[in-house]
Amino acid sequence: MGLILDMIGGLLLVSGASFLLFGGLGLVRMPDIFNRIQAGAKTTTLGTLLTLAGAACLQPAWGLKLLLIGVFLIFTNPVSAQVLANAAHRRGTQKTPLTKVDHLAEDRGDKS
Amino acid sequence: MNTVMFAISVLLAVAMIGAAFITILAKRPATAMLAAGLVSLFASVLFLFMAAPDVAMTEAAIGSGLTTFLFFFVLGRVRGGRS
Amino acid sequence: MIRRFAVFLLLLALGSIFVNLLMGYVPDSELNLTARYYAEHTAQDIGAANIVTAIVITYRGLDTLGEVTVLFLTATIIGMVLSQGQKHRALQRQLPPSGELLTTGSRLLVPLILLLGAYVFLNGHLTPGGGFQGGAIIASAALLLLLTDPLRRFSHRLISVVESVSGLVFVASGVLGILYAGGFLDSRILSTGTFGALFSAGVIPVIYSFVGLKVGAEFTSMLTNLAETEQS
Amino acid sequence: MDWIAMGTGFTLILMGLYGALTNRNILRIIVSFTVADTGVNLVLVAVGYMHGRTAPILDEAVSAAQAVTRIIDPVPQALVLTAIVIGLGVTALMLTYAYKLYEVKGILDISKCKDLKW
Amino acid sequence: MDKGKSSKWRDTAILFATLMLFWLMLEGKLEADILIVGTVVSLVIALLYRDGLSFFTEFRFTPAGIIAGFRYYGYFFKELFKSNFALAAIVLRPSLPIAPGIVKVRTKLKSRMGRLMLANSITLTPGTLTVEMEGEWLYIHCVTVASADIEAATAEIVSGFESYLEVMYG
Amino acid sequence: MVDVLVTLAAIIAGVAFLLALVRFLLGPTRLDRVVAFDVLTVIAITFIVLAALIEGRGIYLDVALVYALLSFLGVIAVARYLEGRD
Structure with missing residues (x-):
């Protein structure tokens, strides 16, 4: 039983790290800042959550503290991503030419 | 098993030196400050690897959090008045 | 040009000294005498699980008192420097109002950050952390409030009251150490308790809590002083 | 690991000093100082590190009886703890004076401050 | 309020x-x-700190609300996994098939916690990122824009979470 | 067997770290660097958890907790500064 739990924990660790890797790859490959924020925010959240779950499988005694770190991450990561995206939009950062629509810019333009 | 942590420390050391290069060479002060925060962040992880969790926590809370903020605060004031 | 050359020369000399130091460095394989004493005696004498805390608060308590004093002086000097003559140049920077999400998020997170700070300094004798880290975390909560609403003002009175009361408690417990235990800042005026419990290690948790409050108040006053330069 | 940390620390000190001595923008000088500060702390902690030992905190993993053979030197850590906190105080003070200088003179370039030049 | x-x-x-x-x-x-x-x-x-909110501030402690809470978290983690695999698929493909854009959607939620949770969930789910929230309008950046129409985008992005959150927080 | 998996996880996380570092070094705008900073902080949390597993010390997790809360603050401070001036 313990061995199976250990194996599950190890596999969760590896899959969490792989999601981090996808995040890093997305960060390098994506063409503009909004897409980079998307790659950064999502994959790091899930990757870290999986890593924490894996650690909890390997050391069940640490479960509560790991859960707490996970809760904090779920609430801080999207907020910082949103603030960053908002700042980027307010600064009028260059968007990739692939961009199709931008309702926010249209509405902002109307107001000011 | 310790080789893993050794390898990560080498990685962190390289990253710290790279970030320090950005700090002293960057054109804009804001970039330099961000890179200094990054140096402090990696130093904190390295402290933890050297079995000093107290120091790591101090460096994370003070070096990476408050110092970076203080710099940006003053930078905002200084540039805001120029216009 | 000549200045750059001088700098280069200086750094070269310093670098050669460093290389010498690095080459000649032999890591210890045994603890030295002081560290061995601390490692052997902390658990029985002080009752603190975190030896660094025992050193900071009890064995080297005077240094900590000096450190807190230096921080207090720094905060005071910053307040004095910034309070003079800020009228003649009104620095108006239009920071746009923060979005609804950041406002709600900060109202959600600030109590948790405060709780984490309290946890860090109350458990300074058991887990990593202590008054300085906890104080910095509490100041970060104030910082998050300032970032969300740049025009927010904290009560200076509250900050200075918290600061002076904590300083007084710190010194008073040191004096009580002279009266009831071995000397200034001896932590054994309360019983050491069972090893590993929250109420243990004598007066260390009390002192560290007040150090945490004091450091938090000092950092917050630095931040607010800087923040208030915006207004005039 | 201590070699790496020590070497990195020395490199950071040198780079921070280089930045502080060659830059003219006062904010850049202060940033370089913090980098050198971090380097000094790294060297100090690396001096206290010993191979194969763990953090000086006693819990289930390290009992009080085996502390002498299992933990690393706690004294440099206590020292560095103080150094980091005071470092923030010093940085805050420097930044305040930089701000004041800007407020009074309207410049950040240190080479243009010739009042006290001899 | x-x-x-x-x-x-x-x-x-x-x-x-x-x-x-x-x-x-x-x-x-x-x-x-x-x-x-x-x-x-x-x-x-x-x-x-009397302004403080908590996860349960406007939570409705009714059986329906609690069940919706559990189902919401189940749905949330399912979507989180889906979003990560979708993003990995995009990143790993050499041609990088994206067509980004910022679309505007409408929400019915009124409570602060419900809105925060909605925005956070949208940020963490497939190809969407909340940029700004103003009144009943949410501005969302999408990696691949399906349709620029407000109603269609609302149905696609928001409604899944909103149905649970409406029961939980109102 | 578990040791091998933990090592593998550390290697993969290290590669991710390097990629994020590349974005920090290149980053055309400052906000790109901030995004990279955010990602690097989160990867540092993974490193801390791995170190706690390897050393077998649960107390290291307190540091990860402080990281999770304070990295957020650094990012918000920089983002709010960059938002304020244009």
């Missing part, structure tokens, strides 16, 4: 309970001294 005095006190009580829960999770033990200190600390924070 018209907040009465009793509702303010209710918020404080809920904040206190949440802080107490977090304190116990942080300590990981249940002993008398920990409970005493935790009560004091949570009480001081809850009374000092």
Whole structure:
């Protein structure tokens, strides 16, 4: 039983790290800042959550503290991503030419 | 098993030196400050690897959090008045 | 040009000294005498699980008192420097109002950050952390409030009251150490308790809590002083 | 690991000093100082590190009886703890004076401050 | 929002309970001294920072609300996994098939926590990122824009979470 | 067997770290660097958890907790500064 739990924990660790890797790859490959924020925010959240779950499988005694770190991450990561995206939009950062629509810019333009 | 942590420390050391290069060479002060925060962040992880969790926590809370903020605060004031 | 050359020369000399130091460095394989004493005696004498805390608060308590004093002086000097003559140049920077999400998020997170700070300094004798880290975390909560609403003002009175009361408690417990235990800042005026419990290690948790409050108040006053330069 | 940390620390000190001595923008000088500060702390902690030992905190993993053979030197850590906190105080003070200088003179370039030049 | 005095006190009580829960999770033990200190600390924070919100501030403690909460988290983690695999597929493909854009969608939620949770969930789910929230309008950046029409985008992005959150928070 | 998996996880996380570092070094705008900073902080949390597993010390997790809360603050401070001036 313990061995199976250990194996599950190890596999969760590896899959969490792989999601981090996808995040890093997305960060390098994506063409503009909004897409980079998307790659950064999502994959790091899930990757870290999986890593924490894996650690909890390997050391069940640490479960509560790991859960707490996970809760904090779920609430801080999207907020910082949103603030960053908002700042980027307010600064009028260059968007990739692939961009199709931008309702926010249209509405902002109307107001000011 | 310790080789893993050794390898990560080498990685962190390289990253710290790279970030320090950005700090002293960057054109804009804001970039330099961000890179200094990054140096402090990696130093904190390295402290933890050297079995000093107290120091790591101090460096994370003070070096990476408050110092970076203080710099940006003053930078905002200084540039805001120029216009 | 000549200045750059001088700098280069200086750094070269310093670098050669460093290389010498690095080459000649032999890591210890045994603890030295002081560290061995601390490692052997902390658990029985002080009752603190975190030896660094025992050193900071009890064995080297005077240094900590000096450190807190230096921080207090720094905060005071910053307040004095910034309070003079800020009228003649009104620095108006239009920071746009923060979005609804950041406002709600900060109202959600600030109590948790405060709780984490309290946890860090109350458990300074058991887990990593202590008054300085906890104080910095509490100041970060104030910082998050300032970032969300740049025009927010904290009560200076509250900050200075918290600061002076904590300083007084710190010194008073040191004096009580002279009266009831071995000397200034001896932590054994309360019983050491069972090893590993929250109420243990004598007066260390009390002192560290007040150090945490004091450091938090000092950092917050630095931040607010800087923040208030915006207004005039 | 201590070699790496020590070497990195020395490199950071040198780079921070280089930045502080060659830059003219006062904010850049202060940033370089913090980098050198971090380097000094790294060297100090690396001096206290010993191979194969763990953090000086006693819990289930390290009992009080085996502390002498299992933990690393706690004294440099206590020292560095103080150094980091005071470092923030010093940085805050420097930044305040930089701000004041800007407020009074309207410049950040240190080479243009010739009042006290001899 | 018209907040009465009793509702303010209710918020404080809920904040206190949440802080107490977090304190116990942080300590990981249940002993008398920990409970005493935790009560004091949570009480001081809850009374000092009266603006504080907690995860349960506007939560409806009805059976339907609690069931919706559990189902919401199940749905949320399913979407989180889906979003990550979708992003990995995009990133790993050499041609990088993206067509980004910022679209505008509408939400019916009124409570602050519900709106925050909605925005956070949208940020963490497939190819979407909340950029700004103004009144009933949400501006969302999408990696691949399906349709620029407001109603269609609302149905596609928001409605899945909104149905649960509406029951939970209102 | 578990050791091998933990090592593998550390290697993969290290590669991710390097990629994020590349974005920090290149980053055309400052906000790109901030995004990279955010990602690097979160990867540092993974490193801390791995170190705690390897050393077998649960107390290291407290540091990860402080990281999770304070990295957020650094990012918000920089983002708010960059938002304020244009």
